Amino acid sequence: MDNKETYLQIFMEKERVAANKEQTIDVLVRIVPPAESAESGERPKLNIGIALDRSGSMDGNKMRQAREAAKYCVDELLPTDAFSAVIFDGNVDVLFTNQPATNKEMLKRGIDRIEARGSTALHQGWVQAGLQVSERLSGGGIDRVLLITDGQANVGETRTDRIVQQAKDLAERGISTSTIGIGQGFNEDLLVPMAEAGQGNAWFVEEPRDMVRIFETELKGLVAQVGNTVTLGVTPSPGVKVEDLLNDFETDASGRYILPNLRAGSPLDVLVRLKIPAGEVGETLLAANFELRYTDQATQKPVTVTAMGEVAYDTAAAVAELRTNDQVLTTVTLLTNARARKEAMEYMDEGEFDDAASILRMVAFATDDAFDVTPSAELEQEIEAVRDLNRLIADRSNDMLTRKRMSYERDLRRKSR
Amino acid sequence: MVQLLQTLKHMEYHGVRELARAAEHFLRSIGTTQEKGTVADYPNERTIRYYITEGLLDQAIEKRGVTSIFGYEHLLTLLVIKKLQALGLPISVIKDLIAGKSEDELEKLFGEEIHVFTDKKELDVFRASIGHTDDSDAVLLDSEGITPAAPPSAGNEAKEYLESLLMERSDRPERLPARRPPPAAPRLSRGTSDWRRYEIIPGVELHVSRGFRAPKDLNWRQRVLVLIDGILDSRERR
Incomplete structure (x- = not known):
């Protein structure tokens, strides 16, 4: 990761998708800023x-x-x-x-x-x-x-x-x-x-x-800030629809997602869920165009980086053999858990502590499952955090703390931090 | 314009607020506005304090109790700063330009047309066109001087935005509404029996305390008018 320029990496849920049916696929757009900010020793004022x-x-x-x-x-x-x-x-x-x-x-x-x-x-x-x-x-x-x-x-x-x-x-x-x-x-x-x-x-x-x-x-x-005023535009090809953006970023007036500032050495993962049309075996589809825009911290000039998400169709049997991409699975898990935290908070606010607790239990299972498939330090940390939340909500010893933790953990997960 | 200034020679301003209002009053009366739209048109209390800390404006002449007293030179300097800002000059350059200037020189600076050049050639061409090589009416900036580090619009937009929030705030109660005194009691009528009301024009009343005796001093009266003008103006702008 010794890049000087920010680039986009696209990870598809699976390398290929099953032909002949409409389906939803997860696409991970990883924004990779330079490993170090600009010239050595220089940092923004x-x-x-x-x-x-x-x-x-x-x-x-x-x-x-x-x-x-x-x-x-x-x-x-x-x-x-x-x-x-x-x-x-x-x-x-x-x-x-x-x-x-x-x-x-x-x-x-x-x-x-x-x-x-x-x-x-x-x-x-x-x-x-x-x-x-x-x-x-x-x-x-x-x-x-x-x-x-x-x-x-x-x-x-x-x-x-x-x-x-x-x-x-x-x-x-x-x-x-x-x-x-x-x-x-x-x-x-x-x-x-x-x-x-x-x-x-x-x-x-x-x-x-x-x-x-x-x-x-x-x-x-x-x-370490290398870019500010960061937005991501997602343009699906004809026939393709953006179903969801799991980070729940707000959009600006032109429909672009508003992203946090870019930091050297800290990639930002954005998970886009696309609905794609049926295709023939052997066919490929340019599913969507991703366009990152930001203001470079050092030069104060606008920067645009683009990447395409490409899908290749194959037989259902061949696709079933394929492994789900580890990065995609991890990101989906973390972002789904972020959403679950929000939901649990809403239950807490309504006084429905049992419902909040059951959501957190499900989060714990899902995270364990993901870890079994693709073990990583990130998921291990998440398992710890979720375990703490489960403990806190079970004994109801400190609801304020529970809620605050959920709120901040959700914020951090959404921003890959 | 300088003649107009002469009438203000012996005025005193009690506090930064009055000084700001007097400057605003004057600038409005001569119809000056900033062309670039990047700097606030009129000085306010905050900008005046800022100029004082930055050394552009001198400290108050004296303190009476807790009130700082400002005089003609303060007003004049303030007017010059605003004029130079309107020409797009950064504060650092203005500071150099006005440093050590006498009252006369400041008056001259305020009264005359000033031309700003970022290019020596342009300046020479201009001088040739008016047929002299005197420096006094022209300001030459190196290109670094005129390019403030921040895009000026961004800087001042942030500041102006925050100042507008403060203005808004002063319309609101300091405390939560529950603690607000009942709105039926207007501020001026505290101790009602001691006050007299005079309608000056429809919609504007003056409340004067019964025991109040207005000083004969013309200076003082002028100040009161400036204060009233400031109140009416700030209401207009909200």
């Missing part, structure tokens, strides 16, 4: 605005860890990067206006003085952090707000749909948003969609001690 919740509930360990994480962030920045921070409770204060990350000691001393108090003006905190970021846009780099909170928005704008829409609007204007939810009191139904709409990442910090690690992952992701 970062312009990071932290919006840190300092409401009363953050008191103690959470605040201590948040401070450590923010300081870690400062340490990792280069003098050419920019840093700003706002802190919010019921009010919003600008702790650091946007400035080059040069005087790190001063920045860190300021962070050390933050203490918890008051209620949660989450929306305004986010807006103000965005304003700080907007003061010194990186130009070809990454301009991002990191919203860190453990609570629910309860002062100012509190409507989830409005805030999510605003995060989308802001991302379209060049500033992305990542959200970091700490503990169990925050609203994942705000923070996860907000980060998705905001073209950033959603992180769930179960334990305050995970904070620094999460920051590390977020920053590594930023540094």
Whole structure:
């Protein structure tokens, strides 16, 4: 995987399909960004605005860890990067206006003085952090707000749909948003969609001690970003229909799927389900055209990459002998499980815990089956995660945690992360 | 235009907000708008604070209590910054252009037509056409200077969008609706018995506290008019 350019790999469920019948096939479109971002040592300029919740509930360990994480962030920045921070409770204060990350000691001393108090003006905190970021846009780099909170928005704008829409609007204007939810009191139904709409990442910090690690992952992701404003167009040939896209990505006005940002060394798997017409043995069909478009991080130029999905027809007997592609099976399993998590959450919200639990049990069986066919570290990890969820929902000891885990795991699976 | 400025020579502005309004008032009265559509047409409190931190604008002349007092030179500098921004000059270049300029020089900069060139040849051609080689009326930028790192539209769009959210927010209650005082009690009528209402024109009333005595100072009166104008304007824009 030593490619310099992003390319698409197409995996068909099976090498050939049975002739003489209409059928549904799974096609995996793997987007493979370069293994390393651009020239060695070069990374996009970062312009990071932290919006840190300092409401009363953050008191103690959470605040201590948040401070450590923010300081870690400062340490990792280069003098050419920019840093700003706002802190919010019921009010919003600008702790650091946007400035080059040069005087790190001063920045860190300021962070050390933050203490918890008051209620949660989450929306305004986010807006103000965005304003700080907007003061010194990186130009070809990454301009991002990191919203860190453990609570629910309860002062100012509190409507989830409005805030999510605003995060989308802001991302379209060049500033992305990542959200970091700490503990169990925050609203994942705000923070996860907000980060998705905001073209950033959603992180769930179960334990305050995970904070620094999460920051590390977020920053590594930023540094590795090779493409933004990523969309995938799927054009089926005449007679072929797109039945489903298992990642459940939203589409833009022209029907293209909106994908997460591309990161060096992290392929993104998109699973498209196509309905194809009957064909003759020996015939081939160009089932669909896939067109990836994004803005290259280094050059800020648009890039287009295309690939075709081709199907070859064979006798039913010959096709029955063929093995299902391992990559396709794994991806289908992970994405189906992501959907199942959403369904289980919906049952939980209605108070139908038995139904939620039975869905999770089915997920466990399906994942075990997939692992038997094509063992991989990915599936092993998934088995672990699903086992944890089953345990959590069975003893009902912590429904908030269960729901949050499901929400975030679903988000990560959809984005191959 | 410079004559118009003379009337403002001795004005004081109490706080960033007033300074912003006065600048806006002035720019509106002379009908200036940004051509490029990439920079906000009028300065607001935030941009003024930003200019101060960036060193484009001087700190307030003095502090009275918690209020910062600004004067004519602040207003003038602000007007010049806006004018240069309208020509598409990046802040870093504007900073250099206005650094160390006297009041007279700033007035001149504000009053005169300014031409911006990114190419030395173009500048020479222009100079030849007007028959002199004086530098004072022309700005030559190297191509790096005029190309801000970020596409300007993207940068300012983000900022303007966020500022519009703040504006929207100030229309809304600070707290959840449940905590909002009953809407029947308008803000100005607190302690109703102490206030007098005057209808200035249909639709606009002035409420004056009974014990209030307006200072004779013309400066002060001008400020009140600017404030009222600002309120009416900001309502229009919503």
